[in-house]
Amino acid sequence: MTQGTLDTLRERFSADGLPAEIALGTLVVHVAAPAMHAFAAKLKSESGFDMLLDVTAIDWPGRDPRFDVVWHFYSTHEHVRVRVKTAVTEGSPVVPSLTKLYGSAAFMERECHDMYGIAFDGNDDLRPILLYEGFVGHPLRKDYPKDREQPLVPYRTP
Amino acid sequence: MKLPPLTSLPNPVKSAFAPSGEGGPVIVNIGPSHPATHGTVQIIAELDGERVLRTDVHCGYLHRGFEKECESHTWHTVIPYVDRLNYVSALINDFAYCEGVERLLGIEITPRCRYLRTLLSEYSRLVDHLTCVAAGLMELGAMTAFLYLVMIRDYMYEHIADLTGARVTYSYGRIGGLARDLPAGWLTRLAEILDRYEVFIARVHGLVDRNRIFIDRMRDVGVLTTAAAIDYGYTGPILRSTGAPRDLRRDTPYLAYAELDFDIPVGIKGDNYDRYFVRMREMDESVYMIRQLMEMLPEGPVDVVDHRCMFPDKALVYTEIESLINHFKLVMDGPAVPAGEVYVAHESPNGELGFYLVSTGGGIPHKVHVRAPSFVHMGGVHTMLNGYQLADIVPTFGSVNMIGGECDR
Numbered sequence: 001m002t003q004g005t006l007d008t009l010r011e012r013f014s015a016d017g018l019p020a021e022i023a024l025g026t027l028v029v030h031v032a033a034p035a036m037h038a039f040a041a042k043l044k045s046e047s048g049f050d051m052l053l054d055v056t057a058i059d060w061p062g063r064d065p066r067f068d069v070v071w072h073f074y075s076t077h078e079h080v081r082v083r084v085k086t087a088v089t090e091g092s093p094v095v096p097s098l099t100k101l102y103g104s105a106a107f108m109e110r111e112c113h114d115m116y117g118i119a120f121d122g123n124d125d126l127r128p129i130l131l132y133e134g135f136v137g138h139p140l141r142k143d144y145p146k147d148r149e150q151p152l153v154p155y156r157t158p
Numbered sequence: 159m160k161l162p163p164l165t166s167l168p169n170p171v172k173s174a175f176a177p178s179g180e181g182g183p184v185i186v187n188i189g190p191s192h193p194a195t196h197g198t199v200q201i202i203a204e205l206d207g208e209r210v211l212r213t214d215v216h217c218g219y220l221h222r223g224f225e226k227e228c229e230s231h232t233w234h235t236v237i238p239y240v241d242r243l244n245y246v247s248a249l250i251n252d253f254a255y256c257e258g259v260e261r262l263l264g265i266e267i268t269p270r271c272r273y274l275r276t277l278l279s280e281y282s283r284l285v286d287h288l289t290c291v292a293a294g295l296m297e298l299g300a301m302t303a304f305l306y307l308v309m310i311r312d313y314m315y316e317h318i319a320d321l322t323g324a325r326v327t328y329s330y331g332r333i334g335g336l337a338r339d340l341p342a343g344w345l346t347r348l349a350e351i352l353d354r355y356e357v358f359i360a361r362v363h364g365l366v367d368r369n370r371i372f373i374d375r376m377r378d379v380g381v382l383t384t385a386a387a388i389d390y391g392y393t394g395p396i397l398r399s400t401g402a403p404r405d406l407r408r409d410t411p412y413l414a415y416a417e418l419d420f421d422i423p424v425g426i427k428g429d430n431y432d433r434y435f436v437r438m439r440e441m442d443e444s445v446y447m448i449r450q451l452m453e454m455l456p457e458g459p460v461d462v463v464d465h466r467c468m469f470p471d472k473a474l475v476y477t478e479i480e481s482l483i484n485h486f487k488l489v490m491d492g493p494a495v496p497a498g499e500v501y502v503a504h505e506s507p508n509g510e511l512g513f514y515l516v517s518t519g520g521g522i523p524h525k526v527h528v529r530a531p532s533f534v535h536m537g538g539v540h541t542m543l544n545g546y547q548l549a550d551i552v553p554t555f556g557s558v559n560m561i562g563g564e565c566d567r
Binding site (some may be wrong): 023024025026048051052053054056058059070072074076079080083102103104106107108111115125126127129130131132133134139140142144146152 | 225
């Protein structure tokens with residue numbers, strides 16, 4: 001991973017008015033939720049980040065806005081990664097979907113929706129993927145108790 | 159005991175498409191538990207005769223709340239859970255996770271540990287590819303090749319058990335080191351096993367490579383282009399089978415890979431045959447790397463000296479108050495990992511295995527997220543199934559090597 005490439009990218013993002021820093025070898029950029037789709041499109045076409053690696057979220061209970069949605073992109077040419085973060089509120093946890101730009105977004109957004117209840121505007125297939133139809137709540141939110149059970153089939157009593 | 163009638167049980171999945179009625183395509187449900195699905199996965203396929211029109215892939219049947227569970231364990235006690243992600247090459251999960259925590263702590267591991275982790279990573283890749291190729295061949299009826307390969311794999315399992323104490327889930331990585339150093343004679347036995355491997359892998363090549371039945375089932379089936387592979391986030395042997403020489407061991411070198419000489423095998427058209435052959439060639443490269451590492455392995459300690467994460471010597475715990483407190487704090491509170499976030503990616507046998515760790519400065523992770531290659535691959539597997547025959551689902555899905563443990567977490 002070349003430090004020079006990261007520095008060039010950081011300067012490019014900073015010039016666009018986006019807070020960017022290099023943390024433990026990864027470039028981190030903070031983008032506002034409404035601007036995310038346009039930013040990702042630019043990231044793909046101008047900076048060569050052709051692979052969407054990962055979509056997830058972080059729950060910060062007590063903080064407002066409560067959630068960070070986190071994307072990891074990878075450039076298969078430059079071999080660098082960039083982490084893009086967007087803060088969203090509990091009341092309106094909506095970010096734009098990247099399914100139009102990256103095929104891999106579909107499943108990962110479904111997982112993030114399962115686990116954190118983040119809605120991806122533009123992804124019309126947010127059916128449960130790791131959970132099941134009828135599951136109530138979002139298990140990776142910190143206020144979901146670890147031991148809450150929702151058996152799909154009633155437990156058999158001996 | 160009284161069970162509810164079957165009709166009242168809710169369906170855990172909602173299919174993306176419904177039967178279209180008389181004369182239209184037929185919907186066939188395959189899995190989640192099916193002898194030929196190579197894992198617990200459900201494929202709902204829309205068929206015209208025997209041709210697959212559309213598929214809707216559902217995973218999650220092995221979801222067990224791995225990430226949730228990690229949030230109530232110390233950084234140390236997460237390690238046994240990590241083993242159970244890709245349980246065919248558990249050591250690579252261990253080392254990737256430990257490297258993530260070490261980066262947060264700012265620890266640099268000892269040279270012997272670095273080379274040993276590299277050697278064991280390649281050994282694990284060998285085991286993983288042997289399993290994948292063997293199972294894929296067995297599903298096509300090649301029983302002899304299957305038995306040859308799993309026999310070698312079993313030598314390796316027993317051999318790794320000599321080192322770690324377990325055949326499959328090792329819990330061998332430690333933050334800042336390894337559970338223990340190599341036992342006496344371990345490398346001698348390793349050299350013997352690698353020689354045996356070469357004899358049997360040559361037999362498998364002879365049985366399979368130019369076998370007409372095998373070629374007919376594999377060539378031009380499940381074709382994936384490089385562009386589609388990158389779009390759907392494919393990494394590892396599947397991406398390489400499309401002809402793209404993308405390998406994290408070369409592109410973003412970690413551990414001791416920068417010092418090793420190795421080739422990156424690629425395919426020519428990204429079909430099942432290429433995926434088989436890329437894995438076979440990668441195993442040869444792993445053997446080549448292991449032999450280099452056996453020569454390079456330096457003497458010295460395997461563990462760093464760092465009281466934030468390393469357990470003190472047991473003799474000192476019983477005789478010295480500082481070590482006793484150190485031990486107590488590490489067990490009860492966990493290692494104090496500075497606040498921060500890190501994304502660490504290793505080239506696992508299936509592709510990019512990423513650990514995204516978030517620490518708030520305590521002994522317990524705020525978040526442990528796994529970028530599991532199998533899960534991402536499931537998002538694009540329909541492109542390899544649609545348009546082929548129903549029977550092609552079996553070899554294609556086998557060549558994708560979906561591992562339920564890491565896919566469903």
